[in-house]
Amino acid sequence: MVNEPKPYWNPYVAGVGLGLVLTATYLVIGRGLGASGPALRAAAVGVAAIAPGHASATSAFTKILAEPHPFLNYYVFLAIGTLLGAFVSAYATDRVRPGVTRGPNASIRLRLLAAIFGGALLGVGARLARGCASGQALTGGGLLSAGSWAFMLAIFAGGYATFLFTRRVWR
Amino acid sequence: MSFFPLQAAVENVNVAMALAVLAGFGFGFMLERAGFGDSRKLLGQFFGNEMVMLKVMFSAVATAVILTAALDGVGLVNLRALGNLVTTETYLWPMIAGGLLIGTGIVFSGYCPGTSFVGMATGKLDAVVAYAGVVVGQVVAAELERMGTHTVMKDGLPVVALGPFARFFESGAKGHLYLYDVFRVPAAVIALAVAVIAIASFLFGEWVERKVGGDAAPASPSRPRRFVFGAMAGVALFSVVTLALPTGAGAVQRSAGRIGVEELARRLFEQPWTVRVLDVRSAEECKAATVRGAECVEPSTLAALQLDGEPASRDLVFVGAGDAAEPPAGALAFPGRVLLLSGGFEAWRGWALTPPTPPEPGAPKAEQDAFRLRSGVQAALTSLPQVAPAAPAASAAGGAAPKRKKAGGGGGCGG
Numbered sequence: 083m084v085n086e087p088k089p090y091w092n093p094y095v096a097g098v099g100l101g102l103v104l105t106a107t108y109l110v111i112g113r114g115l116g117a118s119g120p121a122l123r124a125a126a127v128g129v130a131a132i133a134p135g136h137a138s139a140t141s142a143f144t145k146i147l148a149e150p151h152p153f154l155n156y157y158v159f160l161a162i163g164t165l166l167g168a169f170v171s172a173y174a175t176d177r178v179r180p181g182v183t184r185g186p187n188a189s190i191r192l193r194l195l196a197a198i199f200g201g202a203l204l205g206v207g208a209r210l211a212r213g214c215a216s217g218q219a220l221t222g223g224g225l226l227s228a229g230s231w232a233f234m235l236a237i238f239a240g241g242y243a244t245f246l247f248t249r250r251v252w253r
Numbered sequence: 254m255s256f257f258p259l260q261a262a263v264e265n266v267n268v269a270m271a272l273a274v275l276a277g278f279g280f281g282f283m284l285e286r287a288g289f290g291d292s293r294k295l296l297g298q299f300f301g302n303e304m305v306m307l308k309v310m311f312s313a314v315a316t317a318v319i320l321t322a323a324l325d326g327v328g329l330v331n332l333r334a335l336g337n338l339v340t341t342e343t344y345l346w347p348m349i350a351g352g353l354l355i356g357t358g359i360v361f362s363g364y365c366p367g368t369s370f371v372g373m374a375t376g377k378l379d380a381v382v383a384y385a386g387v388v389v390g391q392v393v394a395a396e397l398e399r400m401g402t403h404t405v406m407k408d409g410l411p412v413v414a415l416g417p418f419a420r421f422f423e424s425g426a427k428g429h430l431y432l433y434d435v436f437r438v439p440a441a442v443i444a445l446a447v448a449v450i451a452i453a454s455f456l457f458g459e460w461v462e463r464k465v466g467g468d469a470a471p472a473s474p475s476r477p478r479r480f481v482f483g484a485m486a487g488v489a490l491f492s493v494v495t496l497a498l499p500t501g502a503g504a505v506q507r508s509a510g511r512i513g514v515e516e517l518a519r520r521l522f523e524q525p526w527t528v529r530v531l532d533v534r535s536a537e538e539c540k541a542a543t544v545r546g547a548e549c550v551e552p553s554t555l556a557a558l559q560l561d562g563e564p565a566s567r568d569l570v571f572v573g574a575g576d577a578a579e580p581p582a583g584a585l586a587f588p589g590r591v592l593l594l595s596g597g598f599e600a601w602r603g604w605a606l607t608p609p610t611p612p613e614p615g616a617p618k619a620e621q622d623a624f625r626l627r628s629g630v631q632a633a634l635t636s637l638p639q640v641a642p643a644a645p646a647a648s649a650a651g652g653a654a655p656k657r658k659k660a661g662g663g664g665g666c667g668g
Contacts, residue, residue, distance in 0.1 A: 097312025163277020200362025205390015211351025224317025240356020
């Protein structure tokens with residue numbers, strides 16, 4: 083990988099492309115896009131491995147654990163496709179660059195702590211909102227669901243309310 | 254008529270999973286092309302130097318809104334039915350709280366869960382750690398939901414009493430609610446507004462980029478931009494024009510649909526808060542026997558019910574003596590769907606209040622299931638006293654509804 087990474091697409095073009103993928107998914111599959119489903123399934127299976135009785139009595143996990151194959155699920159296969167699509171796109175443009183993305187003054191340790199803390203907030207938020215930025219804001223927003231639009235505005239509000247606390251990670 | 258979604262093809266599990274991988278491929282490809290594998294680029298949204306999150310996310314949502322509204326306008330898609338199939342119901346308060354948490358989570362982790370897959374695919378360790386955090390968050394949420402939730406005995410039956418977090422999780426329930434219900438205008442008008450607001454916010458975003466970044470602001474080539482903006486406005490305008498078509502969404506929305514006795518029975522037992530049933534036969538007939546939970550209403554006093562103030566997420570069902578061709582005058586002021594019970598009360602009596610004949614031994618499973626449903630309904634309706642009519646309107650969409658879990662997780666990531 084000696085080549086320079088190629089520039090990204092115009093954001094409006096990439097956005098319309100994403101919107102076309104989303105619309106096709108609605109029409110052909112009758113579902114939307116999403117990303118936090120596999121995390122819920124992994125959480126259910128993980129807790130069940132440690133404490134089976136406790137897990138199946140937890141209402142968030144009960145239904146998933148009752149399935150014969152918890153990972154044989156639409157959102158899990160969607161995630162596999164997402165990884166593939168992203169890899170193909172990045173490989174073709176010399177953008178596969180292993181590393182840790184962070185601001186010039188952030189240590190790797192600080193960056194990874196911020197990542198797991200932020201990730202946990204994403205997980206709790208996705209549970210409350212019945213979906214993440216893709217599963218709820220994109221999918222529901224594209225079909226004019228009122229809750230999804232409230233959720234989308236709240237994402238921006240939450241980001242703007244707190245981004246200054248993350249200066250050291252990114253700047 | 255509506256041709257989509259093509260669900261017949263999706264019933265085969267191999268085909269369904271292959272399609273899921275294909276959809277994911279497009280999703281991941283577009284997110285990577287937009288630059289979301291790089292968390293610093295996503296954060297540019299908040300530090301103000303590059304509004305890429307706004308541009309990509311809003312372009313994508315606007316594209317989907319405009320296209321589906323246009324397809325609805327020409328009659329290829331029923332937008333509300335598609336929405337009910339794909340999206341989750343609205344739970345206003347937990348969704349706003351979840352959005353605030355996710356916004357905060359994005360600025361700390363540098364990813365929204367979807368983009369962390371792109372980070373992983375391009376070799377970023379922080380993306381793997383962020384997604385591990387999402388799993389931890391799901392466990393935390395599940396435990397919080399469990400806290401304080403317990404079973405109590407009420408009238409000899411076990412009833413689940415929810416803890417504080419679980420109660421909040423279920424709060425603000427509005428059923429399926431769409432912006433065209435909230436603003437009471439056709440979806441095409443909302444789509445046009447979305448197009449205008451999207452373009453305005455893009456121009457505002459570019460202005461902020463120039464303010465914050467000066468010469469370092471990302472160049473915005475005008476040709477693709479002009480094309481995208483023009484296409485959005487053009488297609489949105491087209492769907493507004495389709496409102497004038499006799500077959501378009503505008504026309505379809507204002508006529509009454511039909512509901513069969515079996516479907517009505519299911520709705521009454523499983524989701525009673527999603528329907529309001531009005532029996533428009535004479536008062537004596539209605540008093541003698543009616544559909545469970547129905548209100549006896551003279552067609553002439555319909556205006557007193559103020560149907561136009563009802564939540565549009567509910568359906569209004571009219572029960573006549575037999576098959577009615579049209580709902581009573583004034584019923585179409587109701588913002589939600591207006592349905593006529595096929596066959597009227599006679600059909601209901603024949604199906605729900607008369608004991609069914611058991612199927613032959615060895616009958617197909619579908620037939621046995623149908624029998625079980627019907628005899629269950631019949632037993633429940635004839636051995637219990639008729640329930641007094643519910644207080645009209647009020648907050649029947651939320652509060653007192655029994656706790657329910659959606660099968661399959663709807664359109665979200667929650668499944």
